[in-house]
Amino acid sequence: MKRKNFITLCWISLATSLFFFFVFTEEKTLDNFMLTILISFMYSFLLGIGNGLINDFLNKKFPWSEATTKRAVISIISILIANFILVYFCNYMNFVVFQKSATTEEYFSGKYNYINWFTINIALLISAFLHARGFMEELKKTSKKEVVEQKLIAKSANAQFESLKNQLDPHFLFNSLNVLSSLIDENPKQAQKFTASMSKIYRYVLEQKDKELVTVEDELEFAKTYCDLLKTRFEDSVDFIFDVEKEDLRRFVVPLSLQLLLENCIKHNFATSAKPLFIRIFSENDTLCIENNLQVREQIKESSGIGLANIVQRYSLLTKRNVFIEKSEDYFKVKLPILSVKPNVVSDITDDKDKAYERAQKRVKEIKSFYGNLISYCIVIPFLIIINLITSPDNIWFFFPMLGWGIGVVAHGMSVFAIGKNWEERKIREILEKRNKQ
The missing domain is CATH 3.30.565.10 (Histidine kinase-like ATPase, C-terminal domain)
Incomplete structure (x- = not known):
């Protein structure tokens, strides 16, 4: 794990433990504070490191830039399975081992299903954020790499074309002078x-x-x-x-x-x-x-x-x-x-670069808009859930904003990554191929 990520998890764990200690803990003793810190660190590091390792592994095996759809499907399946296992393990350690508020039989009897379901949803939101950040980092790397490659291609094509054209002048002059030399004698x-x-x-x-x-x-x-x-x-x-x-x-x-x-x-x-x-x-x-x-x-x-x-x-x-x-x-x-x-070789390369840059800018804005929406969802919904459970635990209303907004986030993601862009890029490729065949 990178030092930066380790420090981030430590700060998250400390902030979470302070929040739960001062808001939910009745007996504010040193033992309870240390227990809260231990539990917070356990959740943060197990869920954070677990999802981070999955993300790193998938980045190596299925990079976003090479297999976007396949990677998205594998990511969804893997984070569902991994977070289900990690949450059940963390909650077991929390309630059965550390707090001793339930026995193993009680824990697996279904008594803690609601808490497990709630924690899994929080873990999935965090995991979605981590994968989204990983996608954005790879997108930046790929974009920089493509820009460098396009510049090299443009410079190479331009230099090659100029070299070929410069052959014509001395070539024609040399051959013409040879002909003239022959005619002078003949x-x-x-x-x-x-x-x-x-x-x-x-x-x-x-x-x-x-x-x-x-x-x-x-x-x-x-x-x-x-x-x-x-x-x-x-x-x-x-x-x-x-x-x-x-x-x-x-x-x-x-x-x-x-x-x-x-x-x-x-x-x-x-x-x-x-x-x-x-x-x-x-x-x-x-x-x-x-x-x-x-x-x-x-x-x-x-x-x-x-x-x-x-x-x-x-x-x-x-x-x-x-x-x-x-x-x-x-x-x-x-x-x-x-x-x-x-x-025109030079102008075509310049125009294609300009158009590609404009499309890339528009694409990045759309992606940033989607991830802004996703991050807002990941931050706001958990607070709504906490507020709902604190103020009126008998009247569960957080389902409505969570479901409605969630559908909106999914639809936004589909428009950015799936239906809209794939169709548009496919049509652009078809038009360019037709033009190049002429």
């Missing part, structure tokens, strides 16, 4: 035209590389310009076909994806006038496809693999839909998902 006039076209294309690269998505229409216009640049070098050795549906033009793809894939087509395949390379760009079943006839060239040096890997990783950060690759003896095809909604 055809100086074409090299001049290539240089002029490259400046326009590079401007697009600089404008688009910082965006998460661009429209299919913008990407196609850029791809056509880039294809003209390639035609400048390869002339009739390469042929391009564009066949994209009009309804797909306003949808979105990853920027510079076509340029990177066109580069791959040229890099990995040979193209001659006798055996031209045919590259077709078309839309098919919510995907933008780039297909070429397979004319694999021997690689002098190993490819860096930046192009296709970059596209796959950027798509993985934006959507759950995958980039598909098809390869046969005759052709090679890459299918890029066309997205209907334009997500």
